Amino acid sequence: MGAWVDSLEASLLVSLRLAPALAFAQPFSLIRIPVTVRILIAIGLALWLVDARPALTADRLAGxxxxxxxxxxxxxGISIALALQLAFGAILWAGGVLDFQAGYGLATLADPTTREEMPLxxxxxxxxxxxxxxxxxGQYDLLALWVASIETMPVGYGLLTPDMAALGSYIGTVFILAIGLVGAAMLAIFLADIVIAFLSRTLPQMNVLLLGFQVKAMLLLVTLPLAIALAGALFLRILRLAITAPTNWWSVG
Structure with a gap:
């Protein structure tokens, strides 16, 4: 009976490693599944992890x-969720910068999943x-990360002190890579801005503002699919960093 109680207690604790990412972090928050269901999935996975590795979990609870x-x-759990959220947040920010440059800064989409306004x-x-x-x-890589965390830091390992240098390096890297995702589209729109600026000097009677909106809107529609198609490696790099980066932040406090 005591071993069963310890196993259940360990499962509830391990679920705290899983629940933040599944319940609140992207890409899982982009799926139209209720948060309660995702938390129950985290608890179920925690039960499986504890049952598969009892010596690394329940046996360490005493004291x-x-x-x-x-x-x-x-x-x-928060460190894993933070890595995912920063990666997808950087991608969303890069898209917002591109929208602003193309003249879509005032246009947003109402996302029915997150119930928030998002850039186009x-x-x-x-x-x-x-x-x-x-x-x-990626979901299997994330599961492997959770398993590795159980093996490296079993329940009772201790509180963590964040490695701010590693965290800062990760943030800088993902935001730079995110800009690279839309770099081709941003360059095309920037060149269009230069051309329109020259036209405004030679043809002052032209409605440059209206022309600029039309040209840049068309360029965005043409260049964004091309930029996404050419940036597959950058997407994969950002997602891989989101999975591997938390291991560099874990240290005993």
Missing amino acids: HGFIGLMAGELAI AGTVLVYGAAALFFTTG
Whole structure:
């Protein structure tokens, strides 16, 4: 009976590693599945992980305060969710920058899944990255990350102190790579701005503002699919970093 209770307690603790990513982080938050269902999936996966590795979980609970154990597990879960959220947030930000440059800064889409307003190009890029995440087996890589975290840091391992240098390096890297996703489209729109600026000097009677909106809107529609098609490696690099980066942040506090 005692072993069964310890196993259940360990499962509830391990679910705190899984629930933040499944419940609140993209790409899972882009799927129209209720948060409650995703949390139940996290609990089910935690039961499986504990049952598969009882020596790495339930046997280490003795002598530890439950609140401290919860804090340690939640810190690991939040670090994994943060890595995913930063990666997809960088992609969405890059799409927003492209929208602003193309003149779509005031136009947003109402996303029925997240119930938030999202930029036009950013929405395309984020959902494209989510589709690529699942089609390339990102969910299995994430599961392998959870398994590795159980083996490296079993329940009771201790609180974590963030490695701010590694976190800062990750943030800078994903945002630079995200700009690379739309770099070709941004360059084309920038060149169009230069051409329109020269036209405004030689043909002052032309309605340059109206012409600029039309030209840049057409360029965005043409260049964005090409940029996405050419940036497959960058998408995969960002998603791979989101899976591997949290391992560089874990240290015992």
